[in-house]
Structures are given as C-alpha cells and as structure tokens.
Amino acid sequence: MQWFPLGKVNEVPPGGGRYVETPAGQIAVLCNEEGTLFAVHNRCPHRGGPLSEGFVSGTTVFCPLHNWQIDLCSGEALPPDQGCVRTFPVRTEGEEIWLGLPGEQP
Amino acid sequence: MGNRARKARLVVVGNGMAGIRTVEELLRMAPDLYEITVFGDEPHPNYNRILLTPVLAGEMRMEETILNDYDWYAGHGITLCTGSPVVQIDRVHRRVITASGETAPYDRLLLATGAAAAMAPIPGNDLPGVYSYRDMRDVEALTQVSTGGGGAVIIGAGLLGLEVAHGLNARGMQVTVVHRRAWPLDRQLDGRGGAMLQEAMEARGIRFLMERESAAVLGEGRVEGLRFQDGSSIPARIVVMTVGIRPRTGLAQTAGVACEQGILVNDTLQTYDPRIYAVGECVQHRGMTYGLVAPLFEQAKVAANHLAEYGRMRYEGSVTSTKLKVTGIELFSAGDFRGGDNTEELTLLDAHQGIYKKVVLQEHRIKGILLYGDTSIGPWLFEHLREETDISALRDHLLFGETHLGDAGHAGANQVARLPDTAEICGCNGISKGQIISAIRDGLFTLEEVRKCTKASASCGSCTGLVEQLLASTLGGVYGSSARKKALCGCTDYSHQEVRDAIQQERLLSVREVFRFLDWRNPGGCAGCRPAVNYYVRTAWPAEGYDDASARFINERAHANIQKDGTYSVIPRIYGGVTTPAELKRIAEVAERHAVPMVKFTGGQRLDLLGVPKEKLPAIWAELGMPSGHAYGKALRTVKSCVGQEFCRFGVQDSTRLAIDLEKNLERMWAPHKVKLAASGCPRNCAESTVKDFGVIGVDSGWEIYIGGNGGMKVRAADLLTRVKSEAEVILVAKAFLQMYREEAQYLERTAPWVERVGMARIRERVVEDPVQREELAARLDFAILQERDPWAEAVAGRLDIHAAPLRRVSA
Ligand code: SRM
Ligand SMILES: Cc1cc2nc3c(=O)[nH]c(=O)nc-3n(C[C@H](O)[C@H](O)[C@H](O)COP(=O)(O)OP(=O)(O)OC[C@H]3O[C@@H](n4cnc5c(N)ncnc54)[C@H](O)[C@@H]3O)c2cc1C
Ligand code: SF4
Ligand code: FES
Numbered sequence: 001m002q003w004f005p006l007g008k009v010n011e012v013p014p015g016g017g018r019y020v021e022t023p024a025g026q027i028a029v030l031c032n033e034e035g036t037l038f039a040v041h042n043r044c045p046h047r048g049g050p051l052s053e054g055f056v057s058g059t060t061v062f063c064p065l066h067n068w069q070i071d072l073c074s075g076e077a078l079p080p081d082q083g084c085v086r087t088f089p090v091r092t093e094g095e096e097i098w099l100g101l102p103g104e105q106p
Numbered sequence: 107m108g109n110r111a112r113k114a115r116l117v118v119v120g121n122g123m124a125g126i127r128t129v130e131e132l133l134r135m136a137p138d139l140y141e142i143t144v145f146g147d148e149p150h151p152n153y154n155r156i157l158l159t160p161v162l163a164g165e166m167r168m169e170e171t172i173l174n175d176y177d178w179y180a181g182h183g184i185t186l187c188t189g190s191p192v193v194q195i196d197r198v199h200r201r202v203i204t205a206s207g208e209t210a211p212y213d214r215l216l217l218a219t220g221a222a223a224a225m226a227p228i229p230g231n232d233l234p235g236v237y238s239y240r241d242m243r244d245v246e247a248l249t250q251v252s253t254g255g256g257g258a259v260i261i262g263a264g265l266l267g268l269e270v271a272h273g274l275n276a277r278g279m280q281v282t283v284v285h286r287r288a289w290p291l292d293r294q295l296d297g298r299g300g301a302m303l304q305e306a307m308e309a310r311g312i313r314f315l316m317e318r319e320s321a322a323v324l325g326e327g328r329v330e331g332l333r334f335q336d337g338s339s340i341p342a343r344i345v346v347m348t349v350g351i352r353p354r355t356g357l358a359q360t361a362g363v364a365c366e367q368g369i370l371v372n373d374t375l376q377t378y379d380p381r382i383y384a385v386g387e388c389v390q391h392r393g394m395t396y397g398l399v400a401p402l403f404e405q406a407k408v409a410a411n412h413l414a415e416y417g418r419m420r421y422e423g424s425v426t427s428t429k430l431k432v433t434g435i436e437l438f439s440a441g442d443f444r445g446g447d448n449t450e451e452l453t454l455l456d457a458h459q460g461i462y463k464k465v466v467l468q469e470h471r472i473k474g475i476l477l478y479g480d481t482s483i484g485p486w487l488f489e490h491l492r493e494e495t496d497i498s499a500l501r502d503h504l505l506f507g508e509t510h511l512g513d514a515g516h517a518g519a520n521q522v523a524r525l526p527d528t529a530e531i532c533g534c535n536g537i538s539k540g541q542i543i544s545a546i547r548d549g550l551f552t553l554e555e556v557r558k559c560t561k562a563s564a565s566c567g568s569c570t571g572l573v574e575q576l577l578a579s580t581l582g583g584v585y586g587s588s589a590r591k592k593a594l595c596g597c598t599d600y601s602h603q604e605v606r607d608a609i610q611q612e613r614l615l616s617v618r619e620v621f622r623f624l625d626w627r628n629p630g631g632c633a634g635c636r637p638a639v640n641y642y643v644r645t646a647w648p649a650e651g652y653d654d655a656s657a658r659f660i661n662e663r664a665h666a667n668i669q670k671d672g673t674y675s676v677i678p679r680i681y682g683g684v685t686t687p688a689e690l691k692r693i694a695e696v697a698e699r700h701a702v703p704m705v706k707f708t709g710g711q712r713l714d715l716l717g718v719p720k721e722k723l724p725a726i727w728a729e730l731g732m733p734s735g736h737a738y739g740k741a742l743r744t745v746k747s748c749v750g751q752e753f754c755r756f757g758v759q760d761s762t763r764l765a766i767d768l769e770k771n772l773e774r775m776w777a778p779h780k781v782k783l784a785a786s787g788c789p790r791n792c793a794e795s796t797v798k799d800f801g802v803i804g805v806d807s808g809w810e811i812y813i814g815g816n817g818g819m820k821v822r823a824a825d826l827l828t829r830v831k832s833e834a835e836v837i838l839v840a841k842a843f844l845q846m847y848r849e850e851a852q853y854l855e856r857t858a859p860w861v862e863r864v865g866m867a868r869i870r871e872r873v874v875e876d877p878v879q880r881e882e883l884a885a886r887l888d889f890a891i892l893q894e895r896d897p898w899a900e901a902v903a904g905r906l907d908i909h910a911a912p913l914r915r916v917s918a
Contacts, residue, residue: 004916011913015630015656016663018913029913033618033630050672053660057630064660064668066565067633080561099916 001089006097012037017061019052024101027088028052030061030072038072039090039099045070045083113141116413117202117212119192119357121146123155124386124402125218126174131410133182134627135599139414142184143210145202149189150242151176154549156399156581159431162245162273166547173549195361197379214381214413217358217369221351221387221397226261229322235329237346239270248346252277256343259283259332261320263290265430265582267348271312272432274346282313282340284320284332294428294439298455299462299478306435306460315340353388353395368395373420375409385409391423398426400583403551407599416625419599427488429481429578436477436523438484438578441491442466443474454505463505470498470865482522483507485574485584496865499825522575531572534565542573546580553577554596568819595634597627602852605639609646616643616652631657638853641740644776645848648890661738664908665897666723668738669716674723676715678732678898679773682747682765682785683711689732696729708737710744710782720910727898733773734898740854743782745769746794750787750804757787759804764833765793771837772844774894775887778851778860781844796824799847799857800840805829809836813843813869814861822858825866828874841884842873848887 004022006029012018017030019042028042028051038059042052049065056062059072069078075087089100116132118125121144129142146152152174160166179186187204194203201211223238225231235251238244248270252258258274260267263285275281283290289300290307304314318338323345324331333339353368364370364378368390375383375391385405387397396402401424408421427440445451445466454463461479465472465487472491477484486507490497497504522531527540537560545560556573557564563573578584593599600608605620614620617639621631631639640657661667666674678693693713697705703717712735718726727734736742747765751757765785775781784793787804795801797817801824803810808831815824827843830836846869851860861869872879900906 004914006914006916013656013909015636015654018909020913020916022916026912047670048672050668053664053668053672055631055633055636055656057628057632057636060632062633065670080559101916 001100002103003091003098003100006099008095009035009037009092009097010095012097015056017052017054017056019050020099022099022101024088026050027099028061029090029097029099030054030056032056032058037090037092037097039088040070040072040075041086041088043085044068045077045085046081051085114139114213115211116140116142116214116216117210118142118144118216118218119202120218120220120386120388121148121150121152121186121188122218122220122386123152123173123399124220124406125216126152127403127406128216128218128385128409128413129184130174131407131599132413135410135416135625136414137182140214142182143212144179144184144186145190145192145204145210146186146188147191148241148243151179151186151188153242155241156431157547158239158242158245159269159273160547161242162248162270163276165276168242168245170547192357195357195363195382197361197363197382200381212381214383216409216413217363217377217382217384217388218386219354219357219388221353223347224350224352225347226320226349228320230325230329231323231347233323233325233329234327235325235342235344236323237344239266239346239348240351248274248344249277251344252279254343255279257282257341258344258346259340259342260346260348261332262348262350263287263314263316264293264348264350265291265428267346268307268430268432270346270348271307272310275310275312279343280313281311282315282342283307284315284318284334286317286319288316290314290316291430291437294430294437295476295478296443296464299437299464299476302460302462302478303430303435303437307432351387351397353390355388358382358384358388366390373408373422374412374417375405375421376412383409383413391421394423396424396426398428398583399551399581400424401426411599418604418624425492427475427484427578427584429484429582429584431579431582436479436481436579438477438481438488439475440484440488440584441472441474443476445474449473452501452505465504467497470496472497481578482571482575485578486571488584490862493863495863496867499866500862522572523579531576532560532562532565532569535561537562539576542576543580546577551577551581554593558596566819594638595632597621597631597635598624600624602638602642606642606646609639609642613647614643615647615650617654617657637662637740641776641778641853645890648893662740664720664723664738664910665734665901665906666718666720666738671717673717673719675737676718676723676726676730677708677712677735677737678730679735679769680712680732681769682745682762684747684762684766692730692732696726699729700726708744710737711746712737712744720908721912723908723910724901728902730898732898733896736773740777740779741781742769742772742775742777743780745772746782746784746798748786748792750785754787756790757804758806759787759809760833761785761787761793761802761804764802764809764836767833768837768840772840772891774896775844775848775891776894777844777848778853779856781847781857783840797821798824800843802836808832811836811839814857816856816858818856820858822862825861827866827870838880838884839873841887842880843869843883845883845887845890846872848890849883 012031014031017028026042030038044063046068049063053064054061060069068081075085077083153171157171191205192202193205201209203209223240258279258281260271260283263283271281319335321335322333331341355365358369359365369384386402408419411419430437449468452465464476466474471494475487529539563570620639636657643651702715706714708714745765745768747762750761781799784795784798784801786793786795797815801812811827812824813827816822
C-alpha cells in the first residue's frame with residue numbers, strides 16, 4: 001500500500017465529489033454531509049457513469065447517469081441492482097487528504 | 107428526567123395489516139423510542155389478508171402471504187404474543203390484560219383490532235357447515251371441507267362473496283351466490299355493469315339467485331340447505347356468509363373509549379383517551395369506516411408520525427377505489443357513479459366486446475367511475491377524481507384515457523390484463539409483468555415500493571399507468587398514487603406541499619435547514635429530494651435562500667449536459683433561433699480549435715457542441731463569449747420562432763422579434779421542470795407553438811396565447827389561454843403564467859400535467875382576469891431572475907467553480 005496526498009479537505013464538496021487520475025485508473029473521492037471521505041473507482045458498475053459527479057448521502061452515492069445507488073463501504077450496488085465497484089482507503093491528516101493505492105500495481 | 111432512562115412502552119392490540127404497518131412506519135421514524143409489545147388473536151405473524159382468496163383457490167400457499175415473519179419481530183426487539191387475545195384495558199393503571207390473565211403495562215396503546223365478519227341474523231346460522239370468510243382459519247376450514255365437493259351457497263354478492271365463490275369454484279364445488287338485491291356488487295356497479303359481471307361469472311359455472319331474502323339455514327345437526335322468505339329453498343352442503351363486516355370495538359367500548367360504528371378518532375388517529383391511538387378497520391374517522399387497505403395505510407403513517415412525537419401530519423380521510431380480484435374479470439369502480447341532480451354521465455357500451463365504461467361528472471369534475479371489461483384507464487381517472495381536476499379539456503377523450511392522444515412508443519399496450527407474464531412493462535429497465543406481480547405479492551403496496559424494489563416505472567415513468575394497473579388488479583384498489591398525499595420521497599413522509607409550506611412559514615433558507623427542521627430520515631437526503639427541496643427554497647426565498655450546489659443535478663452543477671461517456675455538450679443561447687455570420691464563424695472556430703467530435707443543429711433551433719471533456723468547458727465558454735443556453739437545466743430552454751412578418755409572405759406578426767424579446771426577458775429562469783416557448787407569425791404555426799409550455803400564434807388582431815403543450819413522452823396539445831393585442835401583453839402574461847407554475851407545480855412536473863391538474867379556469871383567473879395578481883406574479887418572477895447571473899460568464903470570471911479539472915494527478 002502506498003499513500004498519496006490529494007489536496008485539502010475543503011476541495012471536495014460535501015455531499016458530492018471530485019476525481020483523481022492515478023496509475024490505478026480514475027478514482028472518485030467522495031464526501032458525505034458529515035465530512036466522511038470515501039474513494040472508489042470512478043466507473044459506475046452499470047454503464048460506467050462518473051460517480052464523482054453523483055449525490056453522496058450517508059454511505060451511498062447516486063450515479064448521475066441512471067441513478068444506481070452504490071454503497072461506498074462495500075462498493076456494492078444497492079438492490080434491486082447488482083454490481084460492484086472497487087473501493088480504496090482514504091484518510092486525512094490535518095487538512096490533507098491521503099489516498100492509499102496498492103503498492104506494486106501499475 | 108429520571109424515568110427517561112427507560113424506554114416508553116407501546117402496546118399494540120391486533121397483529122394485523124394496519125397495526126403492523128403502523129409499527130413499521132414508527133420504526134422507520136423513531137427506531138429506538140419504544141419498547142413494543144404486540145398481541146394478536148390469531149396464531150400467525152402478520153400476513154396479507156388480501157391474498158386469502160388466491161390461497162383458497164389453490165394459487166398460493168399460506169406461507170407466501172406472510173408479510174412479517176417471526177424473525178422480523180425478533181430483529182426489531184418486538185415482543186410478539188400470538189394466539190393471545192386482549193380482553194380488558196385497564197386505563198387507570200395503563201395496562202392491558204389477556205385472556206390467559208397476562209398483563210402488559212403501556213405508556214401508549216395502539217388499537218388495531220380490525221373487523222369481524224357479520225353473520226346473517228337467521229335461525230341456523232350457528233350450525234356446523236356455516237362459515238364466515240375473514241381469516242386464515244376460515245380459509246383452512248373451507249379448503250378442507252371443499253375437498254368433499256358438493257353444493258356451496260354464498261349469502262351476499264359483495265366483493266368478498268364473489269371472491270369466495272371464485273375460490274370454492276376453483277376447488278371444484280358447485281357454487282350458488284344468493285343476493286338480496288337485483289345484481290351482484292350493487293354498491294360497486296350499476297344494473298348494466300352488474301348484469302355483465304353476472305353473465306361472466308355464470309360462464310364459469312357459478313349460479314346466481316338474485317332478490318332472495320334468506321330466512322333460515324336448514325339442517326339437523328349440520329347444514330343441509332337454505333330457505334328463503336318466499337318459502338323456496340335450495341340444498342347446500344355448506345353455507346358461507348359474506349353479508350358485511352363489523353368493526354371490532356368491544357374491547358374499546360368496555361374500557362369506556364368512545365365508539366359509534368367504530369372507535370372514534372380525530373385527525374391524528376387519537377381516541378377519546380389521549381394515550382390511546384387506533385387505526386384500521388376498527389376505526390371511525392369523520393363519520394367514515396374503511397374496509398380496504400389503502401386508507402388504513404394512510405392512517406398508519408399519520409398515527410406513526412404522532413407516536414414518534416413528530417406531530418406534524420393529519421389524516422383527512424380517503425377516497426377509495428375498488429377492483430375485483432377475480433382473474434379474467436376486469437372491474438373498477440370509485441366514487442359516486444350513480445349520479446343524481448346536477449350530474450352528467452359519459453358512457454360507452456360495447457356489448458360485443460363486453461366493455462362498459464361510465465364516468466359521472468359534476469361541474470367539470472369526476473365524481474364517479476365505473477369500468478367493466480377494460481379497466482386500463484381506471485388509475486388515471488381515479489387520480490383526476492382524487493385531485494378534483496377540471497376535466498373540461500380532457501372531456502372528449504376521457505373514456506379512452508390519456509394514451510389516446512398518443513403515448514409515444516406505448517401504443518396498444520394499455521390492456522395490461524391481457525398481456526402475458528413475459529411482456530415487458532418497463533422499457534427503460536426491462537422489467538416484465540410477471541416480475542412485477544410476483545414482487546407485489548411478496549408484500550408491496552404502493553407505486554413507490556414497486557419502483558424501489560423492481561425499478562419498474564423508476565426511470566422515464568411512462569409505464570407508471572401500467573404498473574398502477576398491476577397494483578390495482580393484484581391488491582384490489584389503487585395505492586398511493588395521489589400527488590396530493592404522496593410523500594416527497596422515501597426520506598420523509600411530508601408531501602411536496604407540506605415541505606413548501608414549512609419553508610415559507612418557518613423561513614427555512616437552505617436544504618440542510620429543511621432536512622433538519624422536518625426531521626429527514628436521511629440527513630443527506632437522496633437524489634429525489636435534494637434538488638426538489640433546493641428548488642423550493644430558491645423559489646420561496648430568491649434572494650436570501652442558499653442555492654446549494656450539492657443539491658443540484660450534475661448538469662446544473664456543471665452547466666452542461668452530461669453524456670453517456672462522461673463528456674458534456676455545450677449549447678449557447680441563440681435568441682429566438684436568430685444568429686449572425688460572425689457568431690456562426692466564432693462557433694465554428696471554437697469547435698475546430700478544440701476538435702469537438704460533433705456539431706449538431708438541435709431540435710430547438712440552435713447549435714450543439716457534443717463530446718466536450720469537462721476540463722475544457724471553461725475555455726470553450728470563454729472563447730464562445732455567448733451566454734449559456736441552459737439546455738441542461740430545469741429552466742428556460744429555447745424560444746423557437748418562425749420567419750414571421752418581416753420576410754414571410756403570410757406573416758401577420760413579428761414572431762422573431764417577440765421570440766427574442768421573450769427569451770431575453772426569461773433567460774436564467776429556473777423552474778420545476780424545463781420550459782419551452784415558441785412564437786409563430788401566423789396560424790400556419792411553423793414554430794409549433796401548440797406543443798410548447800407557452801406558445802403564441804400571431805393573428806391579424808394580435809396574438810393568441812397557448813399553454814400546457816408538450817411534445818415529448820406524452821404529446822399534449824396546448825390550450826388557448828387568451829388573446830392579446832400587444833407584445834408587451836404577451837410578455838406580461840408569460841411572466842405571470844410561468845411564475846404561477848414556478849410557485850405551484852411540484853418539482854419535475856411539467857406544465858402539461860400541471861395545467862391538467864389545476865385546470866384552465868384557475869390559471870385564467872389569476873393570470874388573465876385579475877390584473878393585480880398578474881402584475882404581482884410577474885414582479886416576483888422579475889425579482890427572482892434578477893438574482894441570477896449567467897453561469898458561464900461567472901465561471902469564466904472565476905466566481906463559479908464547476909470543478910472542471912481533476913483534484914490531482916497521481917503518477918506512479
Ligand atoms: C439536444 C436535443 C436533441 C437534438 O439534438 O436536437 C435534446 C437532447 C436531450 N433531450 Fe430532449 N433534446 C432536444 C430537444 C427536445 C425536444 C424538441 C424541442 O425542444 O423543440 C423535445 C420535445 C418537446 C418537449 O419537451 O415537450 C424533447 C424532449 C425531451 C424529453 C421529454 C420531455 C417530456 O416532458 O416529455 C426528455 C426527458 C426529460 O427531460 O426528462 C429529454 C431529454 C433530453 C436529454 C437532456 C437527455 C438527458 O437527460 O441527458 C438529451 C441530451 C442528449 C445529450 O447527450 O446531450 N428531451 N427534447 C434537443 C435540444 C434542444 C435545445 O436546443 O435545447
Ligand atoms: C378475503 C379478503 C379479501 C380482501 N381483499 C382486499 C383487497 O383486495 N383490497 C383491499 O384493500 N382490502 C381487502 N380486504 C380487506 C383488508 O384485508 C382489510 O381492510 C385489512 O386487513 C384490515 O386491516 P386491520 O389491521 O384493520 O384488520 P386485520 O387485518 O383484520 O387485523 C386485526 C387483527 O387484530 C386481531 N384482534 C382483534 N381483536 C383482538 C384482541 N382483542 N386481541 C388481540 N388481537 C385482536 C385480529 O385477530 C386480527 O388478526 C380483504 C379482506 C378479506 C377478508
Ligand atoms: S430522444 Fe432525446 S433523450 Fe432520447 S436518445 Fe435522443 S436525445 Fe437522447
Ligand atoms: S451508469 Fe451509473 S447508473 Fe447507469
């Protein structure tokens with residue numbers, strides 16, 4: 001696991017998200033109304049919608065294209081939909097956001 | 107505060123549909139408030155009583171009707187005592203006492219004892235072989251006795267009587283239905299419909315004896331027959347009595363809780379004793395008792411709201427509809443279809459196809475509905491009945507339904523009953539009829555629940571009517587489709603209007619304040635309520651209200667339309683569709699410089715640059731130097747125009763100039779949904795003004811103004827609002843009309859359905875006939891638009907951040 005600084009907490013709008021380009025692909029960094037951060041691949045399991053542009057509420061993101069709901073802890077789509085998106089660890093140190101990427105992955 | 111340590115105790119008497127629904131609603135609102143104990147007379151967990159007939163007919167198994175299994179109670183920490191009737195309420199010590207002498211103390215008590223089958227008061231009504239039809243025990247007994255075959259006589263041809271007749275017929279018994287009136291379902295049908303129904307059931311082998319008053323059940327030691335008052339009699343092996351239901355009020359009555367027909371409750375479902383609430387068939391509210399699930403579930407919601415100590419909702423009574431759930435017989439009725447003074451009837455009879463439709467009107471509103479043979483338009487008509495829609499404009503096709511005017515892509519699919527189980531109902535999500543029915547039978551009752559569970563009707567919504575028909579035919583009525591009573595979304599029980607009222611009265615200035623003040627179940631809301639509430643805040647408080655970007659759909663946050671691959675499209679404003687060579691050149695150069703993958707003329711008379719990555723948006727906007735066309739927003743879109751007087755040989759008015767003026771006056775206007783305008787220079791109407799939200803047509807003497815047109819999923823021709831002389835008047839009326847729409851329509855409701863809902867008369871009254879209101883409405887719109895800036899210019903100037911670029915690029 002390798003950790004990368006992404007920027008300041010206030011650069012991710014609460015209730016929404018931003019994306020980052022990484023060697024592991026485009027990753028959505030999402031923030032709920034309480035300020036909790038999540039990171040998942042920025043591709044909806046339905047038809048690849050950018051999750052960074054969706055609504056975030058609690059631990060759910062609503063995909064902006066067709067409104068699939070995805071649990072940000074597990075990456076699983078909520079029923080009745082089925083599908084999964086990969087999750088990544090994020091943490092904050094002071095105001096800085098850090099994203100954890102698997103070490104050896106290209 | 108000492109005793110706050112222990113939870114309050116809620117005791118529920120009656121483990122049936124209304125009682126447990128209330129508990130479910132309560133748990134959603136306040137999961138930890140109470141320690142809950144439920145007493146039930148029957149030996150089962152809560153099951154779906156509506157499905158007793160499919161069980162009797164052998165189409166379903168008993169276990170499949172369970173709505174809440176034992177694990178559900180345990181999982182929510184609810185103590186369930188089945189087979190344990192409560193026999194006394196000790197109001198002084200606040201406890202209930204069961205038949206076996208157990209006691210349970212309460213802080214709040216909920217009575218949901220339902221109703222009991224009434225027995226005909228005739229000699230022999232207690233002989234072995236006489237049955238009632240109310241609960242699982244009855245179904246078990248009837249199932250067993252039916253294996254011996256023979257003759258079954260049903261007394262009473264109401265809904266239950268016909269259902270049990272169908273069930274026993276399916277079990278191979280010879281069924282005769284006896285009724286004191288001249289036709290079956292006399293409370294749901296008129297004579298003609300009744301005759302058609304009787305014929306259809308006779309064709310299945312069920313006999314009817316009408317206008318017979320039962321006198322005595324015959325038999326020595328067990329049923330042998332039934333004698334009538336005229337002295338005649340028929341033999342019978344069993345007799346089933348379905349002559350009505352009686353609210354079970356005995357328990358409340360002995361405890362001194364006021365009762366008449368049912369237990370008396372106020373609009374909060376509270377009884378005469380403030381600690382005791384009551385819901386369901388046992389209740390009498392504003393003089394009415396109800397025997398269908400839909401109103402009971404509305405009661406459950408309100409009772410739960412008060413038990414949860416929110417205290418904001420009121421139950422104001424329900425309008426119900428009924429649907430016979432006998433496979434192959436299509437029948438729907440609601441309201442007062444008998445008519446009378448000051449009413450008119452619209453009828454349609456096709457005896458050959460077995461179709462009969464009747465709608466009773468009073469002062470342009472629907473009062474009663476009776477449909478036989480083809481009930482596809484039932485839910486649609488019922489909605490107009492409940493909404494008290496002014497149907498003047500729909501009158502010509504009322505009996506054919508909304509699909510009549512052309513429901514794009516769905517022609518012919520309105521006969522849901524005749525479709526096979528594999529037929530696709532929801533075209534967006536590929537959900538079949540069979541999938542929806544089996545989901546409903548698993549315990550869904552409302553459109554919202556079906557949407558959530560199956561996705562059917564959850565996308566473009568054009569199959570909503572079909573899904574409602576499936577709900578009606580599976581559950582025997584129309585559930586929760588009324589816009590007026592409907593909760594804004596799953597995060598709250600408050601309706602759109604209740605939320606708007608709170609924003610206005612309590613001066614709530616942001617989405618977050620609204621969520622907090624109204625105790626949203628989900629502090630972050632969802633994709634349904636966030637944009638809606640943000641819109642309501644902004645319309646109520648255009649200057650002070652906070653426009654929350656995180657509550658805007660992505661398109662309105664990015665100020666561009668997101669595409670399937672995550673890129674965006676850019677459509678600048680081209681006022682009235684009129685451009686210049688210089689402007690065209692600039693657009694062409696920008697497209698070329700940024701290698702825009704496609705440039706397209708839109709259906710709205712302007713140019714679209716498609717496939718632009720988000721990162722490039724601000725640069726493209728800067729280089730275009732044109733304002734946003736809002737092609738992405740619930741906002742003013744285009745004002746289409748035709749050539750008009752200036753060049754066209756037929757033109758009698760300057761439609762291009764008016765279109766440009768309208769667009770300049772209204773641009774940046776947000777609305778409940780998108781708003782499209784058009785101006786045509788003569789009645790040839792080349793700008794298609796009659797399928798626009800607001801359209802004008804030039805005539806020699808001035809302008810004709812049309813409203814409520816739509817050309818999208820459901821074509822609707824606009825209605826003539828008024829005629830005016832000058833362009834200034836057109837602009838004033840446009841502003842007044844659109845502001846009224848902004849203030850009154852529900853979020854995501856376009857003008858077409860809204861105009862149908864409120865009726866032309868009310869709109870005309872406010873925006874045409876009353877000059878004061880018209881000016882005030884227009885002034886409020888001007889003020890609201892004044893608060894808005896062009897978003898593209900704002901972004902270019904660095905005052906608006908659309909987060910175009912990624913947060914960071916991480917390299918390995
Ligand atoms: C660009 C355009 C098609 C074109 O290339 O011509 C278009 C494109 C879209 N339309 Fe449209 N509509 C376009 C003119 C129309 C018209 C014709 C018109 O405006 O004269 C109609 C029928 C008229 C009407 O609205 O009554 C139309 C009826 C719809 C509907 C159905 C609306 C309804 O109430 O029935 C939708 C769905 C919706 O809004 O919910 C829709 C939705 C859409 C969306 C925004 C779908 C979406 O949410 O992403 C499409 C974006 C495609 C994309 O990838 O960018 N579009 N759309 C047209 C833009 C006109 C403009 O200059 O602004
Ligand atoms: C065969 C049949 C078909 C129906 N079809 C439809 C339909 O298609 N559509 C529709 O909308 N409605 C239908 N109904 C009506 C619907 O089932 C009722 O309106 C609904 O069940 C009433 O709910 P409730 O909670 O008030 O009463 P119930 O569901 O009857 O629940 C009351 C419960 O309280 C128990 N109870 C009573 N007194 C006590 C006591 N003192 N102590 C403990 N427990 C007690 C009862 O045993 C019962 O279990 C049908 C009813 C029947 C019988
Ligand atoms: S009709 Fe409209 S929404 Fe459908 S594909 Fe075409 S542009 Fe998109
Ligand atoms: S791509 Fe996400 S819901 Fe369709």
